[in-house]
Amino acid sequence: MAQQYVDMDTLKFLLYRVHDLQTVLDQARYADYDQASVDLFLNATKDFSDKELFPFFREMDAAPAHFKEGEIIVHPQVEKYMKKAGEMGLIAALFDYEVGGLQMPNTVVSAAAYIQETANNHLPGYVGLTNGAAELIIHFGSKALNETYVPKMLTGDWGGTMCLTEPQAGSSLSDIITVAEQAEDGYTISGQKIFISGGDYREAENIVHLVLARIKGAPAGTKGISLFVVPKKRRTENGDLISNDVNTVGDFQKMGQKGYCTTHLSFGDEKDCKGWLVGEANQGLKYMFMMMNGARIAVGRGAAAITMAAYQASLAYAKERPQGRSLTRTGKKDVSQEQTLIINHPDVKRMLLFQKVVSEGALSLVLLTAKYHDLSTTHADPKEREKYLLLLEMLTPIVKTYPSEMGSVSVSNGLQVLGGYGFCTDFILQQYFRDIRIFPIYEGTTGIQSLDLLGRKVTMENGKGVLLLSEEIGKTIREALGIDTLAPYAKQLSGKLELSQEVLQFLIPFVKKGDYQRFLSDATVFMEFFGNIVVGWLWLNISIQAEKALVSGETQYTGDFYTSKIHAMKFYFKYELPKTTALAEILTNKEVLTVAEENSWFA
Incomplete structure (x- = not known):
């Protein structure tokens, strides 16, 4: 039997029942879609993933992308995947009909991307970055840029990237030094970019780079950053593609995601690299953050997908692996009995349940964030759009961080379920463990996301x-209070919500005094604290819908399916939610240990 890497029943239950996709489909933009058509799309994506993604997952790890003689060599499936994804509309799905898109809800497209990422997390990044680069050109680029680049990107013939990071700057974008000098036919670009995912590969006819650079004479810092389209190859007047002096000077060999190439690019070594300004000068960072915010949600989704795939793999192993015997009523083992499956051992159940609550909770968070994105742009009521935009802003750093950080812990538990075999390359858990470790770093580290949550999102608009x-x-707490079996958990979550207010009442005065360093010194602790509460909320909501289904006798899924959701919620509320008490104690402790400049601490 083929390995199950995704739980489609849980995905659809969360999508349709818990997060009520119909409220999104009711918006005028999505009038052509209903649940039946969405189901067809998701099922087709699963079939595509079964055939074109999952079978190549381990191969791509065993034969990594690598630099050779001035170019990047990737697995042949990368080219095939890009073309087939283009044919299926997976690259263009979000965009308007007018530009060749399918005009699908972000929530649905996110669900389809999640399925692919559970199957093979090395491949979807190539499509995701191409989609993001095309989106920036569509929104902010000139008609000429749109006509020149977007059609080929949406078909998967050309790839796309985002080029931010430089060797001397890292995450500090105010320090980038890539230069753009105005010329007759655009700009001449010179500089270097590192850690460029999908930055080059031999099979791509062309790659369209979205590059942050500073126009010569522009203001210092982020205010002087502009955005440029810089293709690997540029068109001549007769339509031929010629080199645009974009050179791959090396790659980065990684501990995981080895099939997803990461490159070091140099622009303008021969002083013949042309770039074309996107939008207005000195507005590049604002434009790029449209892509960055989408990328951050995508990172959380990718981490959630790996977490789910690892859970499915360790669950399957636990159901098949006999070892040890159950304790008798006397507290001793009866060696005359046959060995029991390891899933019958309480500690293995604990690890599996931990994986379940993290993987399904992370998926729920991803789908809710995607729903907020849809409603923030398409809801008929401007006030509702504003509300959903603020909710989206609040969840974006959390959806990037919780699946990445807790997913890493979850996959580690999955590896532990396998014992010594988990550490061996014969089994897939070690690959998931290596692959997911980059996700707390991608697109702004956990520390950066935490600063964003506490320093910007918590304080925005007072x-x-x-x-x-x-x-x-x-609202969820009040609904759960009306259900006898869930009321105790609603009260528990209510107490944690009150605790979050107490924590903020302690922290906010530091802002009012202008002591931002003290205010933000434990931002990462706050992220863990607040993310834990948010996922607790999502699990309570899941259990409400499961309880309603049981009471009404709904038969779309089995009774065991619904009961398992309620049991998982109880597990989360026993083992995970109480951790917020200790985190709150850290956050409200008056002793400051990380702020003062004192290097002797590390003597």
């Missing part, structure tokens, strides 16, 4: 985003 999110959590 705390309006926190208030709106608290109101949404409160």
Whole structure:
């Protein structure tokens, strides 16, 4: 029997029942879609993933992308995947009909991407970056840029990237030094970019780079950054493609995601690299953050997908592996009995349940964030759009971080389920463990996301985003209080919501005094604290829908399916939610240990 890498029943239950996709499909933009058509799309994506992604997952790890004689060699499936994804509309799915898109909801496209990422997390990045680069050109580029680049990108014939990081700058984008000098036919680009995912590969006819650079004479810092389209190859007047002096000077060999190439690019070594300005000068960072925010949600989705795939693999192993014997009523083992399956051991169940609550909770978070994205742009009521935009802003750093950080812990538990075999290359868990480790680093590290959450999102509009999110959590609590079996858990979550207010009441005065360093010194702790509460809210909501289905006798899924969701919620509320108490104690401790400049601490 083929290995199951994704739980389609859980995905559809969360999509249709828990997060009520119909509220998105009701918007005028999506009038051509209903649940039946969405089901067809998701099922086709699963079939595509079964055939074109999962069978190559381990191969791509065993034969990594690598630099050779000035170019990147990738697995042959990369080219095939890009073309087939283009044919299926997976690259163009989000875009308007007018540009060749399918005009699908982000929520549905995210669900389809999640399926692919559970099957093979090395391949979808090539499509995701191409989609993001095309989106920037469509939104901010001139008609000429759109006509020149977008059609080939949407078919998968040309790839796309985002080029931000430089050797001397890292995450500090204000320090980038790539230069753009105005010329007769655009700009001449010179500089270097590192850690460029999907930055080059031999099989691609062309790759369209979205490059942050500083126009000569522009203001210092982020205010002087502009955005440029810089293709690997540029068109001549007669339509031929010629080199654009974009050179791959090396690659980065990684501990995981080895099939997803990461390159070091040099622009303008021969002073013949042409770039074309996107939008207005000195607005590049603002434009790029449209792609960055989407990329951050995609990173969380990718981590959630790996977490789910690892859970499915360790669960399958636990159901097949006999070892040891169950304890008798006397507390001793009866060696005359046959060995029991390891899934019958309480500690293995604990690890599997931990994987379940993290993987399914992370998926729920991803789908809710995608739903907020849809409603923030398509809802008929402007006030509702504003509300959903603020909710989206609140969840974006959390959806990037929780699946990445807790997913890493979850996959580690999955490896532990296999014992010594988990550490061996014969089994797939070690690959998931290596692959997921980059996700807390991708597109802004956990520390950066935590600064964004506490330093920007919590304080924006005088705390309006926190208030709106608290109101949404409160609605779920009130509904659960009306269900006898769930009321105790609703009260527990209510107490944690109150605790979050106490923590913020302790921290906010530091902002008012202008002591931002103290305010943000434990931002990463706050992220863990607040993310834990948010996922607790999602699990309570999942259990409400499962309980309703049981009471009504709904038969779309089995009774065991619904009961398992409620049991998972109880596990989360026993083992995970109480951790917020200790985190709150850290956050409200008056002793400051990481702020003062004192290097002797590390003597």
